[in-house]
Amino acid sequence: MSIFRKINPPKGCDLKYTSTQIVAAYAHPAQLELIANQVVGDLFLCQYFKNQVTWFVKNNGGKLEDVEDFIQESLFIVKKNLLSHAFKGADLTSYTIGIARNSWLNIIKKKKKIPLVDIGDDQKAAYVISNIKEPTPNQEEWRIIQEEENNKSKYLLTILKDCLSDKQIKLLSSKYIQKLSYVEIAAELHYKSADAAKNAAMDARKKIKNCIQQNPRYSDLLASFNV
Amino acid sequence: MKNIDDIIERYLNDGLSTTELTEFKQLLETDKALETKVKQELMIKMALEAHEKDAFKQQLKGLKQHKIIPLKNNRKRQWLSIAAAIALLLIPAFQFFQHSNTQIASQYYEKDESIASQLLSPDEAQSPYNLAMNAYRNENYSLASEQLLAIKNNARATYTLGHTYYLSKNYQKGIEQFKAVIKSQNPEYLEKAEWYLLLSLLKMNQTNGEFHTLLAGIIDKNGVYRESAKAIQAKLSSNWRFK
Structure with a gap:
């Protein structure tokens, strides 16, 4: 067979x-x-x-x-x-x-x-x-939920790209999403040391926070977050 | 509360104990500045997650769905099908182990963004250097090369030119620029130029004596690129690869 x-x-x-x-x-x-x-x-x-x-x-x-x-x-x-x-x-x-x-x-x-x-x-x-x-x-309700979610995601991506360089996005992602250590990040992203990677991450966080604060376009979105 | 940043991070990652959570929520209701800070942190977290998710979806889109093709009950076709199936199964295995020189170079090459942020003062906005850096940042590499060629005896410009040539796939010209930077012995760009020269040579399949001397030198230097250089060395010595 x-x-x-x-x-x-x-x-x-x-x-x-x-x-x-x-x-x-x-x-x-x-x-x-x-x-x-x-x-x-x-x-x-x-x-x-x-x-x-x-x-x-x-x-x-x-x-x-x-x-x-x-x-x-x-x-x-x-x-x-x-x-x-x-x-x-x-x-x-x-x-x-x-x-x-x-x-x-x-x-x-x-x-x-x-x-x-x-x-x-x-x-x-x-x-x-x-x-x-x-x-x-x-x-119809589902379509609206999906659309809201997609728009929010797209807007959040725009903020990241407006405020940070590609390398800074990679750096923050590695630290806060992939939860890599600064030693691993330094090796992966070619920083001279773990301390250098940590300083760069702190700078990137400061930069994006300033960018959010200074840009009135982002205040509405910020206000929409529930904490 | 001792370290507010740590508490916010744990709050956003559901890591607070019940008591800490109650205390923190009370504080949030009264402290508007804290509320804004937490919202900002949440926004950054969600933006990074959106970025990861987007990259992940792009990765999945690259995977092709297998198609099922009905076969006639024909013995010859059956054997052909078995052979084809074995070949199909072997392809990913070979792809897994295969690292061509050019693929390895692409894997390790990363556009140097730091140079593009080093602009001159605003009153020099129209200088060839600023125009070149803006073009480089906007990925207009032909314009960037044009402007950079007008700048003489400047290691930073020559180094950037190496990248613009690399990024516009003009690897041989890129090699010449990186070599010129190394010749200038400018300490700020020397290490980087060596690394990118290595990748450019790899990209061009020029893995001769010069390449290996450079590779060994980068490993011996114990600098920023040492680990990556060692990884490349390991990949190049793998038996499971096509040149």
Whole structure:
């Protein structure tokens, strides 16, 4: 019988790294980013993951066009969790689907005040989703939420690019988002020493704060933040 | 509260204890200056996150989705398919290990932004140097080169010219400029010029004796580029690569 005769849809994802290998890589920071990129790349190409998320989003107030962007958002969280060692070694596909479900609930919650569940708790998320009593946003409401989020992101990116050089953006990202040490940053961005990198980061922070303060265009956005 | 910056950072990262959180929220309600400071920090954090997310999405867009092509039940085609599948599986493996000289150079080359911020005084706004730096910053490298060529005997201008040539893919001319900077022995640009000369030579596949002497010199100097130079050396000695 030919192996090509019948192709069943895959039930899982073809991942090059197992959960155990990923957790083991936490001890090797130099390899972790490479592995995290490979993992999210594999998940991005995984049809099973896409089908699950598509089904879920479509059945909870979203549109097909939203799915691609939403998958990318979810994978961004997964990558962050891998880099910060927050992933503790569960089945990676289920974990990622759980992240996607929780993220979607967070979005809905912003509009409809649905109780939140902990990120990563797949079973709990699935339970809450199947028991949602409140209506999810309609298509128009969803479009407005998405548009607001996109505009805000674009505006924030503009501020960064207006106020800082590419190298300064890279420097602050390395420190505050990727949480690298100043020693690692100095090696990566060619600063003479960790102290030099630290001083440059402080200068960049001062620069962007002054830029925000001095530019009236940014005051409205600043006022819109809730702290 | 001891270190307010540390507390704000922990507040934004959900790292405060319940007591600290209550205390901090009370303070936020009464202290408008603190509220503004926290909002600014939040805005910077969100802007950096938006930047990371944007870069991440661009990276994902680069990945192509696999297409499933239905096959007829034909034995010859089946073997061809298996061979093709093996080849497809091997390609990423080879790509993973492959580092061509030109790829390595691109990986390590970084546009020197610091030179573009060193403008002359406002009354010299129309000087060739300022015009060149503005053009360099705006990625108009042909204009930048034109202006820089008008400046004679200036290591900074020659060094910048090396970059403008590199960035406009005129690597050989870039090599000449970086060599001229090294010849001038200007201490401010010497180390940088050596590093960028190395990358330019790599880009041109000129990995001869001169290249290796330069590489060894950068490693021996124990300067800013030592670790990167060592990494390049390691990549060049890897067996899993195409020249």
